[in-house]
Amino acid sequence: MDSWQTWGVILIAPYVLVFLAFVLYPVSYGLWLARHPESYVKLFADPIFFRTAVNTLVFLGVAVNLKFLLALWLSGFFVHERAWIRWVSVLFLLPWAVPSIPTIFSIRFMFNPEWGVINSVIFRLTGADGPNWLNDPRIGLGLAMLTHIWKSLPFWTLILIAGRMSIPREQYEAAAVDGASAWQRFRYVTWPSLRTLYLSSTILSMIWTLGDFNSVYLLTGGGPADLTHVLATLGIRYIRLDQVDMAMATIVCAMPLVLPLVYFMMQHLSKGESS
C-alpha cells in the first residue's frame, strides 16, 4: 500500500467512525430491540396504529403529489425572465429558509377556533362561527399536509426550475416555429426532459415526508385523541411513553414502504454516476 492509499484511509476514517457509531450501531441495536413478536402483536392491537398507517399513506399519496403538481406549475412561472419575478422568487423561498418551529406555531395560532385570525375573519364576514379546524381530525390532517406543502414546496420548485433551465432553448424555438401551442410545448418539449427528474424527486420527497415529524407534531401534536398521527410522530410518542420496543416496531413496520423507495433512489443515483 503506497502512501496515497494510506492517506486515503486516514482521511476517510473520521466519516467511517461517525457511520459506525451513529448509524450502524444504533440501527443494529434498534433492530435487536424490535426482535420480539409480542411488540408487533401489541402494536397491531393498538387502534391508533391502524389509523396512523392510513394517515401516513394519505399523507404520502396526497400531500407529496399535490406538492409536485404545484411545484411543476410554479417552476413554469418562475422561469420567466423578469426582474420582478426574481423578487417574487426571493420571497417565495422564505418558508423554506425560515425554521419550522415559529412558522408552524404561527399557522397553528391562525387556525385556533376561538382566537385565531381565520375564524375571526370568518365571523366578521358572515357572523357565523368558523370550523373547528385543528380539533377536527380530518381537517387537522389536511392542515398538516398543507403545512408540509407550504414548508417544502419552495425547495422542490427550485429543483424543477433548475431542471427546466437545463432544457436547451433551441428546442422551444423550434417548437415555436412549428406553431406549437403552450400545451404542446409542455407535452413534447418540457415534460420529456423533466420526467426523470420529476419522478426521482417525487420518490425522494416521499422518503423524506415519511420522516416529517414537525408538520404534524407541531401543528396538531397528533391530536385530537391521537387521530392525526403519522408513523414518524407515533414512533416518537412511544419513546416518550418509554416503550422503545413499540417505537422500533413502528419503524420496522414502515420498512416495506421505505426500502423499495430507497432501493430505487440508490439505483437511480448509481445510474446517474456511470452515465
Add this chain to the structure above:
Amino acid sequence: MKRVTREAFLVLMAIPILLWSLLPIYHIFLFSISSKDSAFSGALWPDHPTLRGFGTIARQEHFYLHHFWIQIWNSLWIAVAAGVLTLAIATTAAFAISRLKVKGGRSVMNLALFTYFIPAAFLAIPMYKAMGAYGLLNNRWSLVLAMVTLAAPYAIWVLKQASDKLPFELDEAARIDGATPLQLFRLVYLPLMTPSMVAIGTYALLLAWNEYLYGYLLLSHEQTITLAVALGHFIAADDSPWELLMATGLVYALPPAAIYYAFRRYMVSGLTSGAVKA
C-alpha cells in the same frame, strides 16, 4: 395585446403565490409587535405597535424565557460546531474518495447515501437509545454528533461531485513534482473547493440551528436545550403567551434567514446541481 394578457396573467399568478408564502410569516411579525390585549383583534396592523416583547425577552422576564440567553448560545454553539465538524469530515472524505481513489471509497459513498435516505424521524429513535448507551444524553455534543451524522452524507455527496469536476492533470503534475497527498490537499484541493465548502458549511450550520426533533429527544435540561426546544415548551400550556412566543420565534428565525439570503447564490447552485445531474 397578446403580450399584455400574458403579463397580466403572470401578475395574477404572483398575488396568490405571495399571499400563500408570506401570510404565516407576517402573522409572526404582527404578533411580535402587538401587546397582549391587541394581539387577538384580527387587525392587519396593531393600533399601538410595541417592541416591549423584545425587551421582555432580552431581560428574560417571563417563566418560559428565564434561560433565553443560555439557550440561544446553545443553539449557536451547536450550529457552529456541527457546521465545522461536518465540513472537516466531509471535505477529507470527499478528497479520499474522489482524488486519492481510496479502496472501498465507493462503498463508503453508498453507505453515506443510504444514511441520507433514511427518514430523519426514524433514525432519531435508535439514535436516542445509542446516545443513552454512550452516556451523552443531555450533553450538547450528542446533538452536534447527531447533526454531523445527518449532514455528512449529503455534504460528502456534493463535495465529491464538485471534486470530480476538477482536472485530474493537477494531481498528476503534483505527483510528478513529488508532492505528498497532504500538500495536494492543502495547496490544490482546498483552494479550488472553497465555493462548494461555503455552501456545505452553511447547509450543515442551518440544519443544526433549525433542528427541533433531535434536540427535543436528546436534550432536556433547561440549561442545555437549544432555543428551538425551548420554543416547543411554550405550547405545553393553553395559556401560553402567544405574543412572546412569536417574538422569540422571530428572533430565532432571523439569523438563518439572513445567512440564507447572504449565501443564496452559493446555496442554490451548490445544493441543486447534484440533484439535477442525478
